[in-house]
Amino acid sequence: MNISQEDIEKVLYDLFIKYKFTNEKAKLMASVFTESTLDGVSSHGINRVPLFIEHIEKGVIKINAEAEKIASFGSIERWDGNQGPGIVNATKCTNRAVELAKKHGMGMVALRNTNHWMRGGTYGKQAANANCVSILFTNTKPNMPPWGGKESRIGNNPFVVSIPREKGNVVLDMAMSQFSFGKINDYRLREEKLPYPGGWDENDNLSNDPKKILSKERALPVGYWKGSALSMVLDMLATLLSGGNSTSKISSKDIETEISQVYICVYPEVFNDQGLQQKLIDEIIDFTHDVEPMKKNDKIYYPGERSAQARAKNLKDGIFINESIWNKILLLSK
Template sequence: MIISQENIQKVLYELFVKYNFTKEKAQLLASVFTESTLDGVSSHGINRVPLFIEHIEKGVIKIDAEAEKVASFGSIERWDGNFGPGIINATKCTNRAIALAKQHGMGLVALRNTNHWMRGGTYGKQAAEANCMSILFTNTKPNMPPWGGKDSRIGNNPFVVSIPREKGNVILDMAISQFSFGKINDYRLKGEKLPFHGGWDDNDELSNDPDKILSKERGLPIGYWKGSALSMVLDMLATILSAGNSTYRISSKDIETGISQVFICIYPEVFNDSELQEKLMDEIIDYTHNVEPINSEDKIYYPGERSSQTRTKNLKDGIFVNESIWEKIMLLSKK
């Protein structure tokens, strides 16, 4: 189905108000889910809405909970999300990291007891639009085997880096698995195979079949053993800095909740050389753009460039939404 941005935003806003969110919070939630879908990331946008509502109904997400600061160490703070909505908690902690960065040059907020933040790039964009660089990451439930193992013991721990730039912000948003599980489910909804191996099947063979990978959630780490190690250290950092739950602790729950996240922002204006920064960024991007692609139909992109182009196209033509997902949302609206 092709649906306009305005229609998605309106339907989601009314849905969240119906589930007793304040108008301000409903507006934020609707905006984030819609913006992710507009950028072509339906896997962490519109497709996640039914599951988000399910977690509210089960009491996993506390509608009225507010993230609060529990410790402060100069430019470093610890916050507790009190099991509130991940989007609202992450937005608040990103804003706080931005404020700390503008005060100290760099700010770090470590958050515990929160829920899924949906698309991590949302908060990288938020920082970049405030003229801050950012490094953000979260742990998750176990959904990848450590390299050489059979069972999932590590998370695909999404990792975000953003850098503000006049000609288009650079925003890296990646899971430590070859494909995020939202993206794998996206392929499943479309009835398509993954373009590359994305995890293991029941026979311990690498597979590109979404159903076979999702059956036990055994994703393939990026870089094989290197991605496995990176997942572990991100989990360690998020857990230690927030004094929160590790992937091990999260695994004891039936539903992924109580996760730990880190929000680091850097204010580049402290160097007073913004023109040089832009020049250096353009130099790097121009150098990587100016390479002959292996496939003549391909183009080389910097992180965030493709999403920006998708946004422009979807604003003009409307947004593709999976029909079964939209039907679920409409049923929830009429429930």
């Protein structure tokens, strides 16, 4: 199905109002879910809405709760998410990290006891639009085996880096798994195989079958042992800096919640050489663009470029939505 941005946003806004969110929060969440879908990331946009509602109904997400500051150390702050909606908490903490960066040159907010932020790139883009460089990451429930292990003991811990750029922001948004679980589920909904192995099946063999990977939730770390190690380090940092839960503690819960996140922002204008900064970024992008692709008619992209192209196409043609997902949302809205 192809649906307009306006129609998606309206249906989601009405849905969140039905579940007793304030007008402001309903508008924010409807916008974030829609924007992610518009950028071609349905896996962390519209496809996540039914699960989000399920977590509300189970009391995992506290509708009226939101993040609050619990400690301040100059340009560094600790916040508690109070199990509020991840989108609301992440937006608030990103804004605060930007404020701290513009005051001190660099700012950091470490957040604990929050919920899934959906698409991490949303907040990288938010920081870049405020003319800040950002480094953001979160831990998760265990959904990857540490390299060489059979059981999932580490998370695929999404990692985001954004850089403001006049010709289009650079936004890296990646999980520590070869494919995020949202993306794996996206392939499952389309009844397609992954283009590369994405995890292990029940017989401990690497597989590109999304159903087999999802049955055990044993994703393949990006870079094999390197991704495994990086996942562990990000979990350590998020836990240490926020004073919150580690992936180990999150594993004791039936549903992924009360996770830990870090928001770091740098205000590049403190260097007073904006022209040079833009020139250097373009130099790097031009150098990597100007290479012969291995596949004919292929193209090299910088992080965030594909999303910008997907947005332009979807604004023109309408946004493709999985019909079963859309029908679930319409049913929830009634």
